[in-house]
Amino acid sequence: MLSRIAGTPLVNHPTGALPASGSAEAGDLTANRPRHLGLAPRDRALRGAFVVWREAIGSVFDVAANPAEISAFDGDLEIYSTHRVLLSGIACAPIRLVRSPATISRDRRDHFALWLVCSGGLAGISARSAFHAGPGDVVFLDLQQTVDFMTSLSGDTTESLVLWAPRARWLSSISDDDILHGLVLSGASPAGAMIGASLRAFAANAFPMSVAEMNSLTDGLIEMAAKAVAPSLAAAGASDGPSALASFVAIRRYIDRNLTSTQLDADGLAKQFGVSRSTLYRLFEPVGGIAGYIRRQRLHRAYQEVVAAETSNARLGQIGYRLGFGTLGAFSRTFRASFGVSPREARKAALAGARPVALKADPERAAASLGGWLADLGKA
Numbered sequence: 001m002l003s004r005i006a007g008t009p010l011v012n013h014p015t016g017a018l019p020a021s022g023s024a025e026a027g028d029l030t031a032n033r034p035r036h037l038g039l040a041p042r043d044r045a046l047r048g049a050f051v052v053w054r055e056a057i058g059s060v061f062d063v064a065a066n067p068a069e070i071s072a073f074d075g076d077l078e079i080y081s082t083h084r085v086l087l088s089g090i091a092c093a094p095i096r097l098v099r100s101p102a103t104i105s106r107d108r109r110d111h112f113a114l115w116l117v118c119s120g121g122l123a124g125i126s127a128r129s130a131f132h133a134g135p136g137d138v139v140f141l142d143l144q145q146t147v148d149f150m151t152s153l154s155g156d157t158t159e160s161l162v163l164w165a166p167r168a169r170w171l172s173s174i175s176d177d178d179i180l181h182g183l184v185l186s187g188a189s190p191a192g193a194m195i196g197a198s199l200r201a202f203a204a205n206a207f208p209m210s211v212a213e214m215n216s217l218t219d220g221l222i223e224m225a226a227k228a229v230a231p232s233l234a235a236a237g238a239s240d241g242p243s244a245l246a247s248f249v250a251i252r253r254y255i256d257r258n259l260t261s262t263q264l265d266a267d268g269l270a271k272q273f274g275v276s277r278s279t280l281y282r283l284f285e286p287v288g289g290i291a292g293y294i295r296r297q298r299l300h301r302a303y304q305e306v307v308a309a310e311t312s313n314a315r316l317g318q319i320g321y322r323l324g325f326g327t328l329g330a331f332s333r334t335f336r337a338s339f340g341v342s343p344r345e346a347r348k349a350a351l352a353g354a355r356p357v358a359l360k361a362d363p364e365r366a367a368a369s370l371g372g373w374l375a376d377l378g379k380a
Helices: 002-006 041-047 049-057 067-071 101-107 167-171 190-204 211-240 242-257 266-273 277-287 290-307 316-322 328-339 343-351 363-367 370-376
Strands: 035-038 062-064 075-081 086-092 096-099 111-119 122-126 130-133 138-142 147-151 158-166
Touching: 002 086, 002 111, 002 158, 002 190, 041 049, 049 075, 049 370, 062 290, 067 343, 075 370, 086 190, 086 370, 096 101, 111 167, 111 190, 130 138, 138 190, 158 167, 158 190, 158 211, 167 211, 190 211, 242 266, 242 277, 242 290, 266 277, 266 290, 277 290, 290 316, 290 328, 290 343, 316 328, 316 343, 328 343
Parallel strands: none
Antiparallel strands: 035 075, 062 096, 075 086, 086 158, 096 147, 111 138, 111 158, 122 130, 122 147
């Protein structure tokens, strides 16, 4: 899959030379070869494409989807990894991927993702601002900061090449790693074109690489990407200023942790953080405004509580009321407008097994996943 996404035939890649892909680790070809992980078609057919793909993503992202998206879902994942770096090819139908404050505190990943969109697109909100990336664009994501984005907004498949490396690999070359999160480089820009071409070439040659070659080439790719993005980082830092960025991140984290608070509005937040309402509106303008952001986050929390097995006995009206919806009717109308189903229909589908919201992978499957292999980076 990596070679197809990269758009370049693999070098020295004889037919059938890849190890048999599966939902667990396929094993090293030799002691000097990177580990390889793929998804077996038979496993996807037996257990469902969404379940197997979600399991392979591991704990890196929470996956939010309604029953219709799950039933129509198709996706694939392929990984090559040493103990210093990980390269993945990710393909998926429309799906929502989230790293919330709870996700971050739970899995404690401290990595950056250099994400090249090869087809389809990404659109969402980082801890910094709203972002959108189309084919050829490069996105930088910091797993220590929140992000909430959709793939394939037009309904097609999004295919991406993603290079994952520990933060320490970037710090020697990046002056402000906080600003890097959510930064998008256009594929039409010199920096975006250079990084994209390099990542494609790297992926196209992943199969014949040794561990030493993969580690060495990654060092060069990260150094080149850091140099290429430096002017954009300087411009972002100059336009936003460190205090504005810090305020935005702090307020977003506060909102995400206090979605049931009755004081969660512009007046309450302005008082809590000692800023004016106009400053608050300016900070949240890139993400659709402060009221819009609060409403979206409350709806996403409501969906999670409606379909979660552990809250299946909670009354729907109580869930809506706790999250700021005055009546069950208002909650149901807003919920349906956002997700295409009513709260009652979403719960019924979840209880019937149409939405496996709590995927319990066994330890072996969890270890052989994107999240499990990211946890191994830097240990050797």
